[in-house]
Amino acid sequence: MDNGKVVDAINCVEIVLTKACGERIEVNVDTNGLLYIDVESDKQCTMNYAEAWKKVPTDQKERLKEMLEGLVNSLDQVLEN
Structure with a gap:
């Protein structure tokens, strides 16, 4: 059924992200x-971290959400210029 949403x-x-110095952060x-x-x-791993999403503390999820929202807002500003 099409409810008008593109993504549920x-x-x-x-x-x-690739920094000017060449460092890559995923x-x-x-x-x-x-x-x-x-x-x-x-081209060498200098750090990696993995954790089950369900075990990530709520405050850490909130900080990650704020960071991602900030990146999206910044990206919009860069593309507008």
Whole structure:
């Protein structure tokens, strides 16, 4: 049934940032799986972190949400210029 919604829910978000120095930061959130963060420099992993999304504390989820919302807002501003 078409209820007019394009997407009912977003269960997975992946953002990859590449800094001017070449460092690559990947954040992947799968609400049915893991919070995964990977940092690479010179094509080598310098840090990674994974935790079951259901075990991530609520305050950490809120901070991650704020960070992702900030990135999206910043992206909109960059694309407008």
